[in-house]
Amino acid sequence: METIIERYGEVQGRFEELGGYALEGKAREVLAGLSFSQEMMDSDVSALSGGWKMRVALARILLMCPDAMLLDEPSNHLDLESLIWLEQFLQSYEGLLLMTSHDREFMNRIVTKIVEIDGGALTTYSGNHAFYEQQRVLAEKQQQAQYDRQQAMLAKEIKFIERFKARASHAAQVQSRVKQLSKIDRVEPPKRRQSIMFEFQPAPRSGEDVVSVKKVHKSYGSQRIYEGLDFQVRRKERWCVMGINGAGKSTLLKLVAGSAQPDAGAVTIGASVKMGYFAQHAMDLLDGEDTVFQSLSDSFPQAGHGSLLSLAGCFGFSGDDVEKRCRILSGGEKARLVMAKMLYDPPNFLVLDEPTNHLDMATKQMLITALSHYEGAMLFVSHDRHFLAALSNRVLELTPDGIHTYGGGYTEYVERMGYEAPGLRS
Numbered sequence: 001m002e003t004i005i006e007r008y009g010e011v012q013g014r015f016e017e018l019g020g021y022a023l024e025g026k027a028r029e030v031l032a033g034l035s036f037s038q039e040m041m042d043s044d045v046s047a048l049s050g051g052w053k054m055r056v057a058l059a060r061i062l063l064m065c066p067d068a069m070l071l072d073e074p075s076n077h078l079d080l081e082s083l084i085w086l087e088q089f090l091q092s093y094e095g096l097l098l099m100t101s102h103d104r105e106f107m108n109r110i111v112t113k114i115v116e117i118d119g120g121a122l123t124t125y126s127g128n129h130a131f132y133e134q135q136r137v138l139a140e141k142q143q144q145a146q147y148d149r150q151q152a153m154l155a156k157e158i159k160f161i162e163r164f165k166a167r168a169s170h171a172a173q174v175q176s177r178v179k180q181l182s183k184i185d186r187v188e189p190p191k192r193r194q195s196i197m198f199e200f201q202p203a204p205r206s207g208e209d210v211v212s213v214k215k216v217h218k219s220y221g222s223q224r225i226y227e228g229l230d231f232q233v234r235r236k237e238r239w240c241v242m243g244i245n246g247a248g249k250s251t252l253l254k255l256v257a258g259s260a261q262p263d264a265g266a267v268t269i270g271a272s273v274k275m276g277y278f279a280q281h282a283m284d285l286l287d288g289e290d291t292v293f294q295s296l297s298d299s300f301p302q303a304g305h306g307s308l309l310s311l312a313g314c315f316g317f318s319g320d321d322v323e324k325r326c327r328i329l330s331g332g333e334k335a336r337l338v339m340a341k342m343l344y345d346p347p348n349f350l351v352l353d354e355p356t357n358h359l360d361m362a363t364k365q366m367l368i369t370a371l372s373h374y375e376g377a378m379l380f381v382s383h384d385r386h387f388l389a390a391l392s393n394r395v396l397e398l399t400p401d402g403i404h405t406y407g408g409g410y411t412e413y414v415e416r417m418g419y420e421a422p423g424l425r426s
Contacts, residue, residue, distance in 0.1 A: 023063075026063060027059070027063055028041060030059045030062050030063050030089075031059055033082065033085035033086070033089065034055045034058065034059055034078070034082045034085065034086070035055075035078075035079055035081060035082045035244075035245040035423075036052075036055070036059075037246075040052070050077075051077035052077075054076070054077045055077065055078070055082070058071075058074060058086075062089060065093075065095075066095060067095045067096065068095050068096040068097075068098070069093070069095060069096070069097050069098070069099075070098050070099070071097070071098075071099035071100075072099070072100050073099075073100055073101060073102065074086065074099060074101070075101055075102075075103045075106050075383070076357055076358065077357075078383060079244075079245045079383055079421075080242075080383040080385075080420065080421040080423075081244060081245065081421045081422075081423035081424060082245075083103075083106065083383050084420055084421060084424060087106060087109050087110060090110050091109065091110060097110070097111075099111075102356075102359065102360055102361045102364060103384060103386075104129050104130070104361065104386050105384075105385045105386050107128060107129040108128045108129050108130050109128075110128075111128055111129065112126070112127065112128070113125065113126055113127070114127070114128075114129060114132040116132070116136070118191065119191060139190075140190040143187070143188075143189070143190045144189065144190050146187045147187045147188070147189045147190070150184075150186070150187045154181070154184075157177050157180075157181055158181075160173075160174075160177060161174050161177055161178060161181075197314065197366060197369070197370075198314040198315070198343065198366055198367075198370045199370065199373070200343065200346050200370060200373065200374055200375075201346050202346070202375070203274065203346035203347060203348040203374075203375060203376050204272060204274060204348055205235075205272065205348065206235055206270060206271070206272045206273045206274070206348040206349060206376065206377070207235070207270045207271035207272055207273070208234055208235050208270075209232065209234060209235075209270040209271075210233040210234060210235055210237075210269075210270045210273055210348075210349050210377045211232070211233045211256055211267065211268065211269055211270060211273070211349070211379075212231075212232050212266075212267070212268045212270070213229055213230060213231040213232065213252075213255070213256070213265070213266075213267050214230060214265055214266050214267075214268070215228045215229070215230060215264070215265040215266070216228070216229040216230075216255065216262040216264070216265035216266070216267065217229075217262060217263045217264040217265055218248070218251060218255065218260075218262050218263055219263055223246075225248040225251050226248060226251075226252075226262075228265070229252075229265070229403065230403075231252075231396065231403065231405075233256075233349075233377050233379055234377070235376075235377055236375070236376070236377060237377050237378075237393065237394050238377070238378040238380075238391055238392050238393045238394060238409075239378065239379045239380070239392065239394045239395070239396050240380055240381070240382065240388050240391075240392035240394070240395055240396070240409070240410055241253070241379065241380070241381045241396045241398065242395060242396065242397045242398065242413070242421065242422050243397060243398030243399065243422055244421075244422055244423040245423075247398040247399070247400075247422070248398055249353075249381045249398060250279075250353050250381060252379075252396075252398070253277075253279070253351050253352075253353050253379065253380075253381060254279075255267050256351055256379060257275065257277040257279070257351050259277070259279070272348075273348060273349050274346075274347045274348050274349065275347050275349045275350075275351060276342040276343065276346075276347030276349070276350050276351070277342075277351045277352075278338065278339060278342055278350075278351070278352045278353060278355050279353045280353060280354060280357065282338050283331070283334040283335060283338055286326040286329075286334060286337065286338070287326060288325065288326050288327030289325060289326070289327065290325065290326050291322065291323050291324060291325055291326070292312060292317050292321065292322045292323070292324050292326070292329070292333075292337055293308065293309075293312065293322040293323065295326060295337060295341070296308045296311060296312060296337075296340065296341065296344075299341045299344075300341075300344060300345065303344075309322065311340055311344055312340065314340070314366070315336040315337065315339065315340040315363065316333070316336050316360075316362075316363055317333075317336070317337070330358070331357075331358040332358035332359055332360060332363075334358075335355075335357065335358045335359060336359065336363055339355065339367070343370075346376075347376065348375075348376035348377070349376055349377045349378075349379075350371075350374070350376060350377070350378045350379070350380070351378075351379050351380070352378065352379075352380035352381070352382070353380070353381050354381055354382055354383065355367065355380065355382065355387075356382060356384045356387050364384070364386075364387070368386070368387060368390045368391065371391050372390060372391065378391065380392075385410070385420065388409075388410035389409065389410045389411045391409075392409035392410045393408065393409045394406070394407065394408075394409070395408070395409065395410060395413040397413075397422055398422075399422060
């Protein structure tokens with residue numbers, strides 16, 4: 001018994017040293033940071049959706065406080081509040097962090113080194129993503145200048161050799177220069193990065209009133225989402241919808257798009273409004289046996305072969321990629337295909353629910369560039385702050401005490417309110 005008690009004391013001390021007594025509290029703190037409610041924390045993991053299960057897996061890793069963390073797109077499936085909490089957690093993390101991400105703002109706040117993989121070569125840059133972009137452009141300019149200087153020198157030498165190779169009096173000089181040229185390390189020109197571009201065809205003009213939401217009530221079971229919601233979108237307005245998890249952001253988009261019906265009140269679409277709706281579940285509606293090209297041609301049977309190939313190329317499907325079957329596409333490829341189909345026949349009102357999820361940085365930038373020239377109205381939800389800041393000119397904030405609207409875009413909203421998301425109010 002004494003031996004057992006002695007061993008128990010040792011183990012108990014070690015358990016306390018490892019933070020065992022604080023473990024449950026820390027677990028709840030991490031889960032709360034990732035937007036889990038108390039009810040969800042105590043429920044069965046098997047009842048959660050795929051996105052929430054990903055958060056559980058992330059929480060387990062964060063709770064371990066390992067010496068090194070490898071995170072593959074950790075910002076996917078997170079709302080803005082959770083994303084900002086994760087930023088703060090990782091900023092204070094003292095171990096090694098190696099991650100991939102397509103969220104430039106997230107990277108700018110966390111990383112201190114960038115490793116670029118390009119053409120089988122690794123290049124390391126010190127600094128965050130913004131510094132990496134500057135340095136990459138500078139390095140490409142320097143390499144181009146070196147290449148141009150060497151090409152000019154080679155042209156001069158080759159011209160000399162061609163001119164005097166038949167003269168016996170210059171044979172030694174010609175041979176010497178030929179030998180020198182064979183030993184020169186050739187400078188390669190910088191790789192030209194393909195930037196994908198998409199331009200909207202002119203959309204038909206809508207009326208001034210695009211959509212009107214009047215006295216809308218909406219509940220899911222005992223959970224009341226809206227009570228007498230009033231909201232209006234007018235032509236050329238670009239509304240980003242802000243709100244904590246469960247505030248009803250996606251529900252509002254579903255009501256506007258007609259995929260959900262209000263319990264009371266009315267949602268009225270204005271005159272000559274042609275809507276394009278992007279939702280995550282839309283990717284599940286693709287026919288798995290269709291190829292990418294078949295999917296596009298089925299949607300646009302009157303379009304020419306070349307036009308559809310060009311469309312596919314804009315959204316990252318080039319060469320044999322257009323023959324891929326939809327069932328083997330990645331989440332990002334499915335999202336790009338759905339977006340291509342939605343934007344080819346241009347709507348004048350876009351309703352977008354997390355459109356940048358799964359998109360690589362090049363496609364995301366292409367989408368931002370295209371939408372910045374878009375003439376129609378927009379209503380969208382996103383946790384990507386670069387996307388929010390670049391495209392919004394109105395903010396709709398959903399709070400427990402009602403809705404609040406703000407003129408100006410997301411950048412002005414942050415400056416005015418002093419926080420980046422409603423759940424971060426002091």
